[in-house]
Amino acid sequence: DAKTTQPPSMDCAEGRAANLPCNHSTISGNEYVYWYRQIHSQGPQYIIHGLKNNETNEMASLIITEDRKSSTLILPHATLRDTAVYYCIVRVPIYNTDKLIFGTGTRLQVFP
């Protein structure tokens, strides 16, 4: 699986959009970009995933650059409950492996 690079920490004011970047310059054509988050010591929580088109769901939007070398997770209106560690993971869902390889992620602190 391709390696990802994320900033170690970010701050965001409550109510503002949180934009979390991820660099995955070695991503291959069949690898998807997944985002999970971990609030305190809880189990990781799936947020969103995509291949090359931008994706949106009730939690967030995922913007993937045209060359697919980077992506941005957008939380449109961050709340205090969005304070968490956010993980960007690239993986090929098939090809006999379905494990998630977590990096160190970005620690997002939402402040009042």
Next chain:
Amino acid sequence: EPEVTQTPSHQVTQMGQEVILRCVPISNHLYFYWYRQILGQKVEFLVSFYNNEISEKSEIFDDQFSVERPDGSNFTLKIRSTKLEDSAMYFCASSRDRDYNEQFFGPGTRLTVL
């Protein structure tokens, strides 16, 4: 909303003892996983399980570890002879299929080995 559950939430054991961590995956899911997270470190994959057999395991998952689906609902992780370095949060996860669907994680079991 369906969720993965794990018991116990906290397990304290003596070094060398056997422990069994229990998980109830989401009912229509077919793929099951165990991950662990040592305090302050990354979440690490241990093992994946499908159709009553291990489909993949990491180098952490040595002979001291085993998994089992003893009935239609439970999924267990057994550590035969615990070591101090086994102290960690253990997360169970499940997914409906392995291809594109997300893995749903349980709340974790904190294992403390004394």
